[in-house]
Amino acid sequence: MSKVTKIGAKNSNKKITQLKSYLGFEYIKLKKDINGLEFNMDHLFEYSKKNRYNISVARKVENCTFVYNFFVEGTKLNLFFDAYFNGKIEGDIIDIDKLKPENLA
Numbered sequence: 549m550s551k552v553t554k555i556g557a558k559n560s561n562k563k564i565t566q567l568k569s570y571l572g573f574e575y576i577k578l579k580k581d582i583n584g585l586e587f588n589m590d591h592l593f594e595y596s597k598k599n600r601y602n603i604s605v606a607r608k609v610e611n612c613t614f615v616y617n618f619f620v621e622g623t624k625l626n627l628f629f630d631a632y633f634n635g636k637i638e639g640d641i642i643d644i645d646k647l648k649p650e651n652l653a
Contacts, residue, residue: 596622598649603628607639615642 567574580586599622607614616639620628631637 593623598622600647600649601625602643602645602647603641604643604645605632605637605639606642619647 565576567576569575578587601620601622603618603620605616605618607616616637618628618637628637632641
């Protein structure tokens with residue numbers, strides 16, 4: 549079942565956003581970007597190829613605790629999580645950090 553929570557002040561000029569919940573996870577559905585343009589799937593995919601994520605996984609091996617930092621391309625996040633949830637990558641995810649692409653200009 550979905551739950552809807554409104555974010556923003558009623559008496560302000562800011563638009564009220566509805567925070568929704570699905571399967572216990574809160575989300576906001578966006579139809580357009582901040583410039584009012586509709587999203588383009590090809591552009592979003594190209595954007596995701598430029599992003600990388602550092603996923604830190606804590607794992608105890610014998611009496612030692614280690615942190616493994618996996619550097620995952622945006623288009624391969626689904627492959628990482630598939631391997632993680634299928635037990636091929638063991639440990640507890642403790643942090644996910646987005647690494648922005650370098651701008652050499």
